[in-house]
Amino acid sequence: MSDQKEIVAPRAAVGSVSKSRKTSMERRSFFSWLALGWLGFAAATGGFFTVIIRYLFPNVLFEPPQSFKIGFPEDFAPNSVDIRYKKEFNAWIVRDDESIFALSTVCTHLGCTPNWLATDNKFKCPCHGSGFRMTGIHFEGPAPRPLERFKIGLANDGQVLVDKTKSYKWEKGEWENKDSFLKV
Amino acid sequence: MNLVAIKSAIDALSAPTISFTILTVIFPFIFPPSDWFEKIHRKTGLWRMWTKPGGVIGMILITAFFVIGYFDPYFNKTLTKADNFPIVLMIYSMWFYIWLGMFKAYRNDIRIEQGLKPEEYNDPDDKVLVWPDLVYIEFICLILFQVFLIVWSILVAAPIEEPANPAATPNPSKAPWYFLGLQEMLVYYDPWIAGVLLPTFIIVGLMAIPYMDINKKGDGYYSFKERRVGMFIFMYGWVVLWLFLIIIGTFFRGPNWNFFGPFEYWDTHKVEALTNVNLSEILWVKWLNQGLPSNILIREGLGFVITGLYLFVLPVILAKTYLKDMYAAYGPTRFVSLMTFGLVMLALPIKMYLRWIFNLQYIIAIPEWFFNI
Known part of the structure; x- marks a missing residue:
């Protein structure tokens, strides 16, 4: 049986090839159709991804302003951490002996939100136990670098203005920058 | 009692x-x-x-x-x-x-x-048919497991909490149960090692076992x-x-x-002295009594040397001395892959003990480049 099939198959193949040569498209037109097909595919894919990427950028963003006023420098008691702005603006306002600064509430290890433990005088992260001093310097757990500080300054009306669009990293020596703290 | x-x-x-x-x-x-x-x-x-x-x-x-x-x-x-x-x-x-x-x-x-x-040798012809033997067992397991999941989901409410609030992370904040081992590794290593490198090594290492194993016994x-x-x-x-x-x-x-015994009260204010220091700080500040050098590579030099010795020199020394026979039997490629996976695995307990005993935070600490080991 298998012998018979082997004989039949080449005959049919030969016949079909000679037939298709007459009816099929020319080599040149095949390539132009191929190019058109690929162009169409590229256009459809490109359009699809354009729409998908556009979708990632919402028309309206319901998030608090990036810079905000927090009251007058005298409102902040020395050596204290103000946690009022944590929920809305993700910032702690810290006043030490000589300056006021705004700390980011994002842990530098994996991005959880630490808690301010007033009795222990430290920020402590509930995810992997990183600890930060009041200044934002890391001292325990896996966090490799201190909390970041936001730009802080005085507005025209004398209120303290925090600008979250600019942050200052200790490990890059940016805490020396005079915009990273407010002298009082 | x-x-x-x-x-x-x-x-x-x-x-x-x-x-x-x-x-x-x-x-x-x-x-x-x-x-x-x-x-x-x-x-x-x-x-x-x-x-x-x-x-x-x-x-x-x-x-x-x-x-x-x-x-x-x-x-x-x-x-x-x-x-x-x-x-x-x-x-x-x-x-x-x-x-x-x-x-x-x-x-x-x-x-x-x-x-x-x-024992297994006495199985009939040493073979089991996929159909019906295996497929039936799988089907019965599937049904039983479905029943178990349905009963479980009816009896125990899903532990869903209030809507997520970035300002209030639950304390303690725990990963899903199967990731808690990873979360524990994250305490000792930087996120890119404990969260990316080590899991990749675990998966690739498990896949590589059949290729690294030359023992023909115990098969089947x-x-x-x-x-x-x-x-x-x-x-x-x-x-x-x-x-x-x-x-x-x-x-x-x-x-x-924080660590708590199983029968201990979960005190939020439990104070544990966990102050950590980097190897560079121990070397320059504690031993050499000077400030940290400003050049990052000099500052972390000792860490680089130790890591290099551990990962690249130790396998060579072992191949020439203690594991000589193993090296001869396995050949260089198998030996190097086995050593790499083994040493990376062993690096976890080593780092845990360094943290516990010396309060060592990172062997190489370059926060400027997000590179900490």
């Missing part, structure tokens, strides 16, 4: 520094990788763990622990949490399947010693003696470095990710 004393003893022992050490030290006596360990394994009667009474006693001990825990006001809170139910199941199934595997392996080891074929049947070193290394990685870390993360980690 003084239950309070037992509870406080368990609390003290469960501190990871102690429990992890005990487990690591007795592990080679439970899964003996050499004749010397085997001798003590036999002498102390530890081999009885893998007999039928041993299996039952293990089950009773686990159950006793959970029963005592259920009636303890503090352990009850962790134990009855809906999230932790899978871990209770995991502990039972872990014990059962390790016991079953070792029980069968030991039975075969005795048979092989007597010159008999392993249970046996411990014929592949005891491999079994020991695998069991240590799986039971201690994965399952035990999950248990630590579930039962022994409380608020602020």
